[in-house]
Amino acid sequence: MQQNLCVEDDGLPCPEVGSHAETKYRLLALYDELFSTGMKNKWDQRVYIDLYAGAGIARIKGTKKTLKGSPLLALTVADPFDKYIFCEDSAELLHALKARVARLSPQAAAAYIHGSCDLRIEEICAEIPKPSPQNKVLNLCLVDPFDFGIKFETLQRLSTFYVDFVVLLAIGMDANRNYDHYVDGNSSKIDEALGNTDWRERWQVSGVKKSDFRRFLATEFARSMESLGYIQRPLDIMKLVRSTEKNLPLYYLALFSRHTTAFKFWDEVLKYGDNQMRLFI
Numbered sequence: 001m002q003q004n005l006c007v008e009d010d011g012l013p014c015p016e017v018g019s020h021a022e023t024k025y026r027l028l029a030l031y032d033e034l035f036s037t038g039m040k041n042k043w044d045q046r047v048y049i050d051l052y053a054g055a056g057i058a059r060i061k062g063t064k065k066t067l068k069g070s071p072l073l074a075l076t077v078a079d080p081f082d083k084y085i086f087c088e089d090s091a092e093l094l095h096a097l098k099a100r101v102a103r104l105s106p107q108a109a110a111a112y113i114h115g116s117c118d119l120r121i122e123e124i125c126a127e128i129p130k131p132s133p134q135n136k137v138l139n140l141c142l143v144d145p146f147d148f149g150i151k152f153e154t155l156q157r158l159s160t161f162y163v164d165f166v167v168l169l170a171i172g173m174d175a176n177r178n179y180d181h182y183v184d185g186n187s188s189k190i191d192e193a194l195g196n197t198d199w200r201e202r203w204q205v206s207g208v209k210k211s212d213f214r215r216f217l218a219t220e221f222a223r224s225m226e227s228l229g230y231i232q233r234p235l236d237i238m239k240l241v242r243s244t245e246k247n248l249p250l251y252y253l254a255l256f257s258r259h260t261t262a263f264k265f266w267d268e269v270l271k272y273g274d275n276q277m278r279l280f281i
């Protein structure tokens with residue numbers, strides 16, 4: 001069932017990523033496979049939403065290795081989704097993505113939305129097929145920003161549909177590096193990502209060490225998702241991805257679902273991820 005992640009460089013715009021991105025792509029590829037096949041006969045339509053889609057492929061920095069990005073991973077599963085919705089802020093990258101999808105998956109029903117997913121959220125929602133008792137629609141939404149710039153409001157709006165979220169919480173470096181700015185300064189970034197301001201009070205009374213701020217934020221994010229009806233699971237079911245060079249924590253990859261079935265797939269992904277890590281060691 002394992003997908004081949006490599007893809008040929010076609011000369012179109014191709015962002016560079018750190019080598020750790022390969023871990024992310026492996027985990028996403030497996031989850032996409034398990035989800036799309038496992039849910040195929042249970043729902044009338046399965047929709048894949050990529051809020052931060054990128055260009056469809058990425059090159060590992062300092063190498064010639066080009067890998068499928070999240071849109072192509074989702075397009076090339078054994079049982080493709082019934083519809084794909086891609087949002088990307090960069091016109092150049094979205095253009096490249098469109099060309100790649102037209103070439104590699106011409107049969108896919110794909111919608112492209114140019115701009116910030118937070119500003120274009122209503123257009124994204126309008127692309128989701130209308131659910132009804134005769135047309136049960138399940139969405140899988142990937143949230144993969146560069147930093148902790150997620151707007152919780154955007155996820156809240158999407159959660160009015162049946163949506164499972166795979167979220168990359170890019171708080172490893174950011175949280176520690178910008179700690180003073182986030183906690184003592186006037187930055188609203190974390191307020192917007194968590195959808196509340198009272199996390200500051202909980203942090204003050206938590207007694208948790210500054211070095212554990214990222215764990216605190218991940219727990220707070222899960223708590224915000226719980227307020228939308230998502231099942232609360234312990235933090236260790238988030239996958240902590242570290243940099244390959246210095247082994248520094250970079251981000252958590254986390255699943256949020258209102259149904260236990262999705263966690264069965266996620267557990268498989270975590271098991272596989274751990275085996276992979278052992279192989280690397």
Ligand SMILES: C[S@@+](CC[C@H](N)C(=O)[O-])C[C@H]1O[C@@H](n2cnc3c(N)ncnc32)[C@H](O)[C@@H]1O
Pocket residue numbers: 051052053054055056057058068069070071087088089090093115116117118144145146
């Ligand atoms: C980490 S990359 C994600 C790439 C893609 N998911 C992949 O796996 O190849 C983040 C992407 O989001 C885009 N972006 C940044 N802010 C955005 C926003 N508010 N809405 C939509 N796209 C955004 C960037 O241009 C960049 O291509």
